[in-house]
Amino acid sequence: MRDNVKARRVVTGAAAVALLLAGCGGQTIESGSASSGGGSGEDCGTVNIAVNPWVGYEADVAVVQYVAENELGCTVNTKDLTEEVSWQGFASGEIDVILEDWGHPDLEKQYVDEQKVAEKVGENGNVGQIGWFVPPWMAEKYPDITDYKNLNKYADLFKTSESGDKGQVLDGDPSYVTNDEALVKNLDLDYKVVYAGSEAALITAFRQAEEKKEPLLGYFYTPQWFLSEVPLVKVDLPTYEEGCDADPEKVDCDYPETPLTKYARTEFMNSGSAAAELVKNFSWTNDDQNEVAKYIAEDKMDYEDAAKKWVDANQDKVDAWLK
Amino acid sequence: MTVLTASRAALARPGRGRVIAAVLVVFVVLGAILRGVNTLSLVPSDTTALHRWFNDVNHWVSANRNDSPLFLYFFNEIRAFVDGLTTLFQNLISQPSFGRPVPVIGWLGVVAILTLLALAFATLRVALLVVAGFLFIGLQGLWEESMDTLALTLSAVLLALVIGVPLGIWAGLSDRVNAVVTPVLDFLQTMPTFVYLAPFTLLFLIGPASATLVTLVYALPPAVRYTAHGIRSVPRASVEASESLGATGFQRLVGVLLPMSARTIVLGLNQTIMAALSMATVAALIDAPGLGKTILKALQTLDVGVSFNAGLAIVVMAIVLDRLTTAAAARRSRRPSRFRLPLLGVAGLGAIFAVYLSRTYVWAAEFPSDYNIGDDIARHSGSFADWLTSNLSDVTGWLKDTATALLLDPLQTLLVESPWWLVAALLLALAYLLGNLRVTVVTAVCVAGLVFSGLWQDSMTTLAATLLATAATMLLGVAIGVWMARSRRADLVIRPVLDALQVMPPFVYLVPFLALFAASRFTAVLAAVLYAAPVAIKIVADGITAVPATAVEAATASGSSSWQTIWKVQLPMARQSLVLAANQGICYVLAMIVVGGLVGAGALGYDVVAGFSQGELFGKGLTAGFAIVILGIMLNRITQAAADRRRSI
Numbered sequence: 001m002r003d004n005v006k007a008r009r010v011v012t013g014a015a016a017v018a019l020l021l022a023g024c025g026g027q028t029i030e031s032g033s034a035s036s037g038g039g040s041g042e043d044c045g046t047v048n049i050a051v052n053p054w055v056g057y058e059a060d061v062a063v064v065q066y067v068a069e070n071e072l073g074c075t076v077n078t079k080d081l082t083e084e085v086s087w088q089g090f091a092s093g094e095i096d097v098i099l100e101d102w103g104h105p106d107l108e109k110q111y112v113d114e115q116k117v118a119e120k121v122g123e124n125g126n127v128g129q130i131g132w133f134v135p136p137w138m139a140e141k142y143p144d145i146t147d148y149k150n151l152n153k154y155a156d157l158f159k160t161s162e163s164g165d166k167g168q169v170l171d172g173d174p175s176y177v178t179n180d181e182a183l184v185k186n187l188d189l190d191y192k193v194v195y196a197g198s199e200a201a202l203i204t205a206f207r208q209a210e211e212k213k214e215p216l217l218g219y220f221y222t223p224q225w226f227l228s229e230v231p232l233v234k235v236d237l238p239t240y241e242e243g244c245d246a247d248p249e250k251v252d253c254d255y256p257e258t259p260l261t262k263y264a265r266t267e268f269m270n271s272g273s274a275a276a277e278l279v280k281n282f283s284w285t286n287d288d289q290n291e292v293a294k295y296i297a298e299d300k301m302d303y304e305d306a307a308k309k310w311v312d313a314n315q316d317k318v319d320a321w322l323k
Numbered sequence: 324m325t326v327l328t329a330s331r332a333a334l335a336r337p338g339r340g341r342v343i344a345a346v347l348v349v350f351v352v353l354g355a356i357l358r359g360v361n362t363l364s365l366v367p368s369d370t371t372a373l374h375r376w377f378n379d380v381n382h383w384v385s386a387n388r389n390d391s392p393l394f395l396y397f398f399n400e401i402r403a404f405v406d407g408l409t410t411l412f413q414n415l416i417s418q419p420s421f422g423r424p425v426p427v428i429g430w431l432g433v434v435a436i437l438t439l440l441a442l443a444f445a446t447l448r449v450a451l452l453v454v455a456g457f458l459f460i461g462l463q464g465l466w467e468e469s470m471d472t473l474a475l476t477l478s479a480v481l482l483a484l485v486i487g488v489p490l491g492i493w494a495g496l497s498d499r500v501n502a503v504v505t506p507v508l509d510f511l512q513t514m515p516t517f518v519y520l521a522p523f524t525l526l527f528l529i530g531p532a533s534a535t536l537v538t539l540v541y542a543l544p545p546a547v548r549y550t551a552h553g554i555r556s557v558p559r560a561s562v563e564a565s566e567s568l569g570a571t572g573f574q575r576l577v578g579v580l581l582p583m584s585a586r587t588i589v590l591g592l593n594q595t596i597m598a599a600l601s602m603a604t605v606a607a608l609i610d611a612p613g614l615g616k617t618i619l620k621a622l623q624t625l626d627v628g629v630s631f632n633a634g635l636a637i638v639v640m641a642i643v644l645d646r647l648t649t650a651a652a653a654r655r656s657r658r659p660s661r662f663r664l665p666l667l668g669v670a671g672l673g674a675i676f677a678v679y680l681s682r683t684y685v686w687a688a689e690f691p692s693d694y695n696i697g698d699d700i701a702r703h704s705g706s707f708a709d710w711l712t713s714n715l716s717d718v719t720g721w722l723k724d725t726a727t728a729l730l731l732d733p734l735q736t737l738l739v740e741s742p743w744w745l746v747a748a749l750l751l752a753l754a755y756l757l758g759n760l761r762v763t764v765v766t767a768v769c770v771a772g773l774v775f776s777g778l779w780q781d782s783m784t785t786l787a788a789t790l791l792a793t794a795a796t797m798l799l800g801v802a803i804g805v806w807m808a809r810s811r812r813a814d815l816v817i818r819p820v821l822d823a824l825q826v827m828p829p830f831v832y833l834v835p836f837l838a839l840f841a842a843s844r845f846t847a848v849l850a851a852v853l854y855a856a857p858v859a860i861k862i863v864a865d866g867i868t869a870v871p872a873t874a875v876e877a878a879t880a881s882g883s884s885s886w887q888t889i890w891k892v893q894l895p896m897a898r899q900s901l902v903l904a905a906n907q908g909i910c911y912v913l914a915m916i917v918v919g920g921l922v923g924a925g926a927l928g929y930d931v932v933a934g935f936s937q938g939e940l941f942g943k944g945l946t947a948g949f950a951i952v953i954l955g956i957m958l959n960r961i962t963q964a965a966a967d968r969r970r971s972i
Contacts, residue, residue: 027685029425053608055623079610080619084938085524091385094529106938115386161727162843162923170842174920174929175936181366195367195929196842198921200622204837207625208716225624248368297624 044074047268047275048096050086051078054199055225058303059292060099060124064282066307067318072274083175087111087263090118096268097279101261102128102176112263119266123259125283126223130176130255132169132235133220135210139233148187148237155190157215163192170218171195172202179251180219183237186252191217206230223286225293281321288314343756350749354741361742363779367929370943371777377942384525394526402532409478409531413612417470429681429688430466434458435674437647442670445650456643464697465614465636466690472613473640475531475606476599479538483546483595488588491550492576495584501551506956508544513910513955515917516541516605517935518948524609534611542599549591553584589652593645597826600641604828608935618830625834628705632697634831641826642819712838719839727845735787735844743779750957758964769957776946776953784926786954788844788919789912792851793958796908799856801901804863805889814864821857829854829918837922847919847928854918855911859904866900867893902966906959913955927951 047068051061061078068074079086079095087107089095111118134145144150151167158167169191171178180193196202202218203226209216210230220232237254238244244253262279269276288310295306311318365371370378388394414420415427428436434457441450460469494501516537527533557580565579581588607615614633621630681687738746747770754766773782807814829850840846870893878892894901920928927947934944 028683029423029685029688053619053623058623079529080607080616081524081529081610082521082608082936084521084936084941085529085609087938088385088521088525089529091388092528104938110382110385110938160841160843161724161845164732172842173936174933177937178368181368194842194923195920195925196923197925197929197932198833200625200834201837201842201922203625204834205842208712208838208841211713212716300626 044072044274046075048077050095051080055293055297056223057100059289062303062307074275090265096265098263121262121264126260128258130221133232152190162194166192169193173199182251225297346752358740363743374942377945402527405532409535412474425688430690431687432678432681435677439674449650456639460636461690462696464695468614472603479599483542487546491547494551495554512544513952517931534606538599538602542595545594553587557583586652593648627708628701630831631704632701634827638823638826708835723840723845738783738787762964765960769953772953776950778950781926782950792848792912795852796855796859800859800863800904803860807864808867825857842923844924846922847924851912851915854915855908859908862904866897870896909958
């Protein structure tokens, strides 16, 4: 009985507080709910875009997503995945689009040729270049270092605790194929390849090297947002010629320029969705991508703002994708 | 570590010690003569037939996934169920759901429910900690991300308990089951997650299910182990008493075994939660929602501040949940007070009301963003890291070079540059001299496995780093552990730091570490020590604290100095803890090998990372994962046997 009274008192108290709060107002959920998506109202359907873990790729996605949502009224799902796993998504139907592929012959064979679930939908306009780079201060102080023939002369500079009595070539991101062991051997370089193991490790190393004016020779690639912070200088290896990298053991030439490619799920491309058309037409330059990547990486803008800023300034390019 | 143990054993039995020393000398001399012969080296981009076979299996699964009944009726069913479970939790607390722009329960409701749980199962103090902790996370501007992480953790932990507790009971009751289950659990805990991320998305597709299951693999072992341990430690007398009263097996389980081991099982829950949380970042690589994503994104642009802010949220959540479960485990022994029930009733009504509010008003549903301290935390921690790296990198660079030249290089040269059969012979000899014949057989199998893997040289490079890291971990463990055990104040200050170090995802301090020590093997060793030392320190501290006070008093009374007391009384009496610390130290060091691969350690860690990112290297990465497991088994069996042998003297 006593408990009962107490309980009743509590309930009344709580109700009073509730009334008080309700009286004070506060936006209720129903009235405060945002309408889902904007756009022209056209039914474009859903598109699933893989987001591979580097900023340049995120710039591609940011812009395509922005355009698809705002100009075509599509629903865009982005999924953060590594390359290998993204390709798996073609087979299971969970990924429709990869916007920037740096060349995966094995995956291409598996999913395009054998399983026939994906197809190439052209180049995205960016051109990838892998190579050996030094920080700008080195290129300035030792102008002839950018020719591989002079690298042995400077090998002593590049010694570290990891490379012992040889110079160090810092290899990094494990997601890229590297020919560096073969290059060192076939070009008779007095160097040892050391594996940094992540893009973060590579960038940190180059950033430190430029800040402290320390020597560093490493594997890097463009387009990459970091190049707008520290414009690394490329070392010229023997010029690439068709077929000089055919046998991985015998590579003795520079990395080829790689036109970066878009891949998509065949079923999605045949669906007639407006988003598929957009993906097919999407193409921009390295400078375009670097600009958006800089908004994201250095100016710390969120994807939508970064994309909007670029789209507003480049409406003509966007219109060309949509025609 | 083997060397350390060797010198300790030498004190106990001069004869054997001399033999071990002789073996080591012979090894060093022969190694120097035969340097570079039969080293079984393999270039990072090269693969063996075994590795390519694993690749083929991978391709086969991918090609046949959509028509094989195994997938359609087995993996897809599991996937649908787990997906549903995780999505349910997400709908409840983190994601817009059921046609509403907010989750079912808003932030106020979540905090209220957790506070109620704390009041019901723990103490008022813990309840206050819950409120403070979760408000802090909200103020960091990470409410939604944190709730995603919590949703994933909850569903993984729930599954871990549903599977783990019955399995643990079974393993606790049957020695045979235990003998089968233990190595499987060892395997699950040592196999690097990176290895099965890609296969899991192949089996269970991309989405919450894969993320939850990857987390489950890591969270399951503690649930099983602690339950089994709890059941086993129920005093025989109680079991016999219930038997003599004619209880059936089931009655005995429910009436005696489970209630008496409940405390240990709840502690297991605690460890299960911690394990699940520690997977948040890695699972983000396959699109697991939550704080891990924030950290990985920040890593791409080397934004130390933002990743620290998110890491801090994980630490706060882990500490709150840890204290909650620990207090719940400790509570049972106390008598509930008279006011408990009415108080809980009031709190319950309050919670219901808070949930109602959080469903009705925007301010209670979405954490108000007006007071954001997250940006400040990110800015300050970022500039602190910058300051640290720009001012200390000369000193740290010197430290790295010296330690590498004096310790790591000689050890690595011996293991890597000597013929493989010589190293194998050394390992077998040490296993026999320190342990017994059985361990020698296990070691032989392990050595054969490493040779067969085609990754012998990488394994030896990793072994060198592992030995060094474990030795450093033990040094720290003993030094700080003794200090904490002898000073209550030190314990109070250090323990939370250790907790934070254990839970802070290593991806957060990767960048400052790289800036300080460059991409090098030393950085990897240091990261491993930082991760493994907290566990070793805690175990040693608890072990020393458990040494009977009378023994210490007796030593002091007979005129021993502090040093003598530590050296002659406390450490020897806590030997069992030291062995446990070494074993756990090895496990934790091995768990960080993959992170080492991300910061320049190369070898097995790099193989695993590269295998995850490059299809052609998948098989090699998988094999490297096995090699890490093999190293772990070998080292643990040898140290365990060495300790057992000493005990029997």
